Amino acid sequence: MSAVVLIIEDNRSLAETVGYFLEAKGLEVDYAVDGAEGYRLASENRYDAIILDGNLPRMDGLQVVKQLRTEARVATPIIMVTARDTLEDKLVGLEAGVDDFLTKPFATQELEARLKAIIRRNRKEVARAVLQVGDLTLDPASQIVQRDGRRLELTPAGMRLLTILMRESPRVVSRREIERELWGDDLPDSDALRSHMYNLRKAIDKGFATPMLHTVQSAGYRLAANIGQASHAQDAQAA
Numbered sequence: 001m002s003a004v005v006l007i008i009e010d011n012r013s014l015a016e017t018v019g020y021f022l023e024a025k026g027l028e029v030d031y032a033v034d035g036a037e038g039y040r041l042a043s044e045n046r047y048d049a050i051i052l053d054g055n056l057p058r059m060d061g062l063q064v065v066k067q068l069r070t071e072a073r074v075a076t077p078i079i080m081v082t083a084r085d086t087l088e089d090k091l092v093g094l095e096a097g098v099d100d101f102l103t104k105p106f107a108t109q110e111l112e113a114r115l116k117a118i119i120r121r122n123r124k125e126v127a128r129a130v131l132q133v134g135d136l137t138l139d140p141a142s143q144i145v146q147r148d149g150r151r152l153e154l155t156p157a158g159m160r161l162l163t164i165l166m167r168e169s170p171r172v173v174s175r176r177e178i179e180r181e182l183w184g185d186d187l188p189d190s191d192a193l194r195s196h197m198y199n200l201r202k203a204i205d206k207g208f209a210t211p212m213l214h215t216v217q218s219a220g221y222r223l224a225a226n227i228g229q230a231s232h233a234q235d236a237q238a239a
Contacts, residue, residue: 002026002027002028003028003047003048003049003115003119003227004027004028004029004030004047004048005022005027005028005029005030005047005049005050005051005115006029006030006031006032006038006041006042006045006047006049006050006051007019007030007031007032007050007051007053008031008032008034008035008037008038008041008042008051008052008053008061008064009031009051009053009056009081010033010034010053010054010056010057012033014161015031015033018108018111019031021108021112022049022112022200025112025125026161027115029156030045030047030230034056034057034058034059034239035056035057035058035059035060035061035063035064036058036059037058037066038050038052038056038059038064038135039059039068039072042064042068042072042076042086043068043072043074043076043127044147046076047076047080047209048076048077048081048119048122048123049076049077049079049115049118049122050076050077050117050142051078051079051081051111051115052064052065052078052079052080052081052098052177053080053081053082053095054080054082054083054084055082055083057212061080061151062092062096063081065078065080065093065096065097066096066097068097069096069097069156071096073142073143075140075143076083076098076120076122077100077121077122077138078097078098078100078118079098079099079100079101079102079111079114079115079118079183080098080100080101080102080105081101081102081103081104081106082101082102082104082132083103083104085101085103085136089130090183090234091192092167092182094157094182095155095156095157095158096156097157099118100114100117100118102114103179113160116132125199131166131167132164132166132187133166133169133170133212133223133224133225134210134212134224134226135147135148135149135164135225136204136223136225138163138166139161139207140163145159145162145204147208152203152204154200154203154204155199157182157196158196158199158200158203159161160181160182161178161182161196161197161200162200162204162223164178164181164211165221165222165223166223169222169223169224170222170224171222172219172220172221172222173220173221173222174219174220175193175221177220178193178220178221179193188205197213197215197221200213201213210225212224
């Protein structure tokens with residue numbers, strides 16, 4: 001696989017070890033030794049993926065992610081490498097826009113596998129044409145969502161959820177499918193998905209006459225246009 005990867009890591013020894021390993025696998029590697037420099041490089045250059053330490057000087061890893069997603073509008077997939085592996089830490093990171101996590105210490109072979117997986121997935125999504133369901137559109141490349149010509153603001157987690165639902169529309173997508181795609185094997189014990197769906201519904205349906213996001217009782221979620229008010233009322237009760 002040919003790719004350009006940015007490593008943001010203040011531990012030079014670890015950064016060099018990972019960098020040499022990835023270069024030996026044919027990847028091109030760029031480095032930043034603190035969060036501020038990492039943010040500058042990531043916002044000014046095009047990378048296929050970012051490997052980001054969670055604890056950095058000048059700007060911590062979570063702040064880097066938040067600013068890349070909300071200010072620089074950078075959609076590059078991010079793997080956060082961290083010593084903190086609690087579910088709460090992961091949920092906060094995913095909400096900010098982290099795509100995957102790797103807990104220190106880790107095997108370089110596992111990092112390589114995760115890196116290749118998110119790059120393949122991202123390339124597939126970016127290569128797609130603009131997703132459209134009814135009057136709702138999502139441009140995977142620019143991460144711009146619009147409904148009836150009005151631009152909508154979504155959280156990074158909401159953007160990922162909407163991409164899944166639009167990609168599969170009008171099929172009903174089960175909770176398990178969505179949770180697996182968002183969190184992998186580290187499924188949250190709390191009802192995090194319900195909270196994200198509530199926020200997504202507000203973002204794409206509030207202020208519009210026709211609802212598009214529907215909860216299908218005992219089955220999952222569906223994004224579809226032209227489903228009547230009666231159906232939406234049933235969906236709301238199930239949510």
